[in-house]
Amino acid sequence: MAALFFFYWLGEALAQAPSPDIPAMTWRLVEVRGADQAAQRLMAGAGIEIVGKESKGGLQALVNRAQQQWLDSLGLFTRVLIEDYGRWLAERNRAEAGLAAPQDLADGSLGGYFSPQEILAFVDSLIAGDTHGIISDTMIIGFSTWQNPLWVVKISAAPNADQDLPEVFFNSLIHAREAMSGMVLLYFMRYLVDNYGVTDSVTDLVDSRELYFMPLVNPDGYQINWDNYRNTGGFGLWRKNARDNNNNGALDQLLDGVDLNRNFPFQWGNIDFDYSSSSNPGSDSYRGASAASEPETKALIDFINKRSFTAAINLHTYSAVLINPFNYRDLRTPDSLLYDRLAGLLTAGNGYGHGNAIETLGYPANGELTDWEYADSASRGKIMSWTGEIGATKNGFWPARTEIPLEQKKNLAMLADLAKIAGFWPTLDSLAQVRAQPDSSRLHLRFRLSNLGILPNREKITVRLKVEAGGEFNPQDSVSPGDLSVAAVPPSERDSLLVDLSGSSGYYPAALEVYEGGRKLRSFAFQLKGNLSPFDLTRDGKTNIFDLLDMLRILASDQPTGADWSAYDLNHDGKVTVLDLIVLLKDLAKK
């Protein structure tokens, strides 16, 4: 009877007690290779979830350490893709949480796409609505064949000043029929303006870069397609500029126009590699009478040579690939390993393939902008440049209107990530919280940063601990010796912050903030482990009746295993028994 009563009482009490804290758990995203149907059934039977496929045929699965060991013991090959997938997902989620929800940009007069006038009006509306002063007025850098202005805008914390920050160049619509590229770029511009001052990650990014935008590189060609749409109701497929090749004063569809993306001076017209660049004025890939013969090309060259861009993306439509030099022939650059690594980062969100033109599209192109930006660097330094071919091949030019918002969202991360990697861009490889001594209240935060970006840091890197204070813990007094300055990234193993946790208990939401000079680049959130009494079984910072209830719950149930279990073994005899309950009661009795 006594026992029955006991459990009845326990059940009542538990119904009112708060849920115990869930212990920390992690899941790895791994690639599993060599799993045939039978092995996949075994995996499913073991509760291992297959969440996707790697491009080269391996399976992506969510596992814990033990499950991965089990897979290895089956003779399967496993490789960790993301060590802590839950945290990765949460960080991704947090990054989106504060974002404003802009309307889709798919209401243009050109079948959902913006007309040439609407592109300019849209950018003017961004400028007019920019309460933080982060977008410049349109700056004219030249005039087209038909004397349309060629304009750029800059987005940064000081758009009218030269700031000596990493500079990035984004452009679209060098090919007039590739309107999706422009819609994707305009959406990214609005994303920056709308979220500046709202979302820390966007504010920090804009504050640390100088971003230049040229959404309409080829206004004449785009005007041709817009007029065609108004006249015929059909989408125009004009690609080139409006050069009057035969000087007859008229626009001849089969004779006029220069492919601006074959008109740049690097390897222009190299007849040894002359596949998709033509000397025939009627060709869609006509390279022009001479290198940089076109006013649009000249304006771009002058503009780019006067700046110091470190990264650039030239947006096109379509094929869903990110293309790096060299494109004039099948040749890897001296930076091919860097290109591979960065392209892997840039395409993580949209899943695009990457490589040079041959590797991605299957054909080369000489005299094109991306090669020139990268290689023709004598007067202005090398630019890590890419061609972004937006949109799936099956959707072709002018995808359906409903595809516009999908592509805008799908490619947002690639554009934002290009801005990030254009300079020093830190990532947190590891973070350990180590007690100076087992019973010490001083905690070392040992971390390792590395640089994902193109450039080394230009200014001193400072790592600052930010803690949401609670209880008696005042983090302002507790970081010793204050902010940490890191001379170089990657730093030495010694890089750590010492935190005095006297008077603290429980867990604190905390972040390591990484600054370059005075500018915050990134913030890495984590839980700072305050002093925890071994008797604080519920990890709520207090030792009280709830810890007793927690112990009783464990004693009354099947014993847990692993780390869970050892927390309750208060007398360290290797078992959880009533003796541990007595140890806990003794501690409670002292209070």
Ligand SMILES: [Zn+2]
């Ligand atoms: Zn193109």
